[in-house]
Amino acid sequence: MNTKDKHKSTLEEVKGISQPTSTDKLSVQKIKLNRGKIPSTKIFIENIRKRDIAYLSRAITLVESTNAAHQKKATKILQACLPFANKSIRIGITGVPGVGKSTFIEAFGRYLTNKGKKVAVLAIDPSSSLNKGSILGDKTRMEELVKDANAYIRPSPSGDSLGGVSRKTRETIILCEAAGFDTIFIETVGVGQSETAVHSMVDFFLLLKLAGAGDELQGIKRGIIEMADAIIINKADRDNIKQANLAKIEFSRALHLYPIKKSTWQPKVTTCSSIDNIGIDKVWEIIEEYIMLTKSNRYFDDQRNQQNKFWVLETINEQLKNYFYKDSRVKKVLPKVLQKVQNQKLTPFEAAKRVLDIYHKKSEN
Numbered sequence: 156m157n158t159k160d161k162h163k164s165t166l167e168e169v170k171g172i173s174q175p176t177s178t179d180k181l182s183v184q185k186i187k188l189n190r191g192k193i194p195s196t197k198i199f200i201e202n203i204r205k206r207d208i209a210y211l212s213r214a215i216t217l218v219e220s221t222n223a224a225h226q227k228k229a230t231k232i233l234q235a236c237l238p239f240a241n242k243s244i245r246i247g248i249t250g251v252p253g254v255g256k257s258t259f260i261e262a263f264g265r266y267l268t269n270k271g272k273k274v275a276v277l278a279i280d281p282s283s284s285l286n287k288g289s290i291l292g293d294k295t296r297m298e299e300l301v302k303d304a305n306a307y308i309r310p311s312p313s314g315d316s317l318g319g320v321s322r323k324t325r326e327t328i329i330l331c332e333a334a335g336f337d338t339i340f341i342e343t344v345g346v347g348q349s350e351t352a353v354h355s356m357v358d359f360f361l362l363l364k365l366a367g368a369g370d371e372l373q374g375i376k377r378g379i380i381e382m383a384d385a386i387i388i389n390k391a392d393r394d395n396i397k398q399a400n401l402a403k404i405e406f407s408r409a410l411h412l413y414p415i416k417k418s419t420w421q422p423k424v425t426t427c428s429s430i431d432n433i434g435i436d437k438v439w440e441i442i443e444e445y446i447m448l449t450k451s452n453r454y455f456d457d458q459r460n461q462q463n464k465f466w467v468l469e470t471i472n473e474q475l476k477n478y479f480y481k482d483s484r485v486k487k488v489l490p491k492v493l494q495k496v497q498n499q500k501l502t503p504f505e506a507a508k509r510v511l512d513i514y515h516k517k518s519e520n
């Protein structure tokens with residue numbers, strides 16, 4: 156062994172045979188990065204700005220961590236990333252399990268990276284797709300996108316609070332934007348309340364649907380249709396083309412019955428086949444048209460400002476609730492007054508007032 160080799164990490168010391176992927180250079184860098192000391196904020200920023208995925212992922216992990224030291228670090232990184240954020244198009248994608256979200260994102264993502272775009276995909280709450288194997292499923296359905304150097308796919312863990320998930324996703328958006336991703340997809344399963352949260356963090360909201368199944372069958376709530384800027388009838392291929400075209404006409408008609416949106420945008424309906432890559436370009440055309448309209452009538456920036464305001468207030472609300480319910484005296488008194496309400500000894504309003512008074516008194520001391 157010569158002196159140069161002596162200083163090599165044992166992780167790299169496999170002479171004469173090709174390195175398995177688990178010990179290739181990038182993996183070694185990742186392993187090193189994930190152990191021991193957390194790098195300085197400056198190092199983080201430098202590497203995130205270079206679109207170094209290992210650093211970006213590590214920063215997102217800090218954002219997602221509940222550890223106080225990690226959160227402090229995450230705040231510093233986010234603050235430093237802020238000047239570089241905000242320069243992307245944020246697109247929400249929703250639809251019931253099986254509608255083809257992952258397949259669509261694979262096709263659409265590839266279409267965009269071929270156009271020179273840098274695409275980040277954040278999947279919120281992937282575990283809600285009934286089985287927890289969906290991340291694995293996504294990896295196979297986004298086979299090409301996963302390997303694409305201009306794409307980054309990150310499933311967000313489903314947290315116990317919606318506010319918590321939303322905060323993490325919003326902060327992850329900032330990190331991805333600072334890393335130069337100019338098109339951000341945020342994917343949710345269109346059956347829960349997370350759509351409202353996603354709607355309040357994106358510029359454009361896409362709803363994927365299937366032809367031939369009623370809204371109830373598809374588990375889509377009316378509110379979600381109202382939020383949509385475009386409805387895409389997926390799987391418009393093979394025996395399904397005629398039905399998909401019919402559904403397109405029906406939805407276009409139905410959408411005209413909704414009140415005009417503040418953006419003045421009339422939501423569009425289109426069909427596509429994610430598997431055969433047909434109609435994908437039309438989706439991008441629609442989004443570009445939307446951006447042109449809303450940038451010229453200033454709705455685009457207004458909406459982002461409104462969203463920021465909304466999230467400030469939302470975060471305050473959530474924190475206040477946390478402080479309140481974690482307060483030891485509240486914890487002690489609340490069950491007692493609830494019991495009194497149940498026994499008809501106290502009205503709900505008086506009960507609430509008593510608990511709030513106790514909390515206020517404590518904070519004044």
Ligand SMILES: Nc1nc2c(ncn2[C@@H]2O[C@H](COP(=O)(O)OP(=O)(O)OP(=O)(O)O)[C@@H](O)[C@H]2O)c(=O)[nH]1
Pocket residue numbers: 250251252253254255256257258259284289292296344389390391392393427428429430431
């Ligand atoms: N024929 C046809 N099949 C499709 C199309 N898009 C998706 N599929 C199929 O539909 C099934 C579900 O697709 P996914 O992309 O996994 O659906 P998803 O919405 O991501 O599902 P979840 O992750 O469970 O929420 C798969 O078997 C796909 O191959 C399409 O355009 N045409």
Ligand SMILES: [Mg+2]
Pocket residue numbers: 256257258289293
């Ligand atoms: Mg999926």
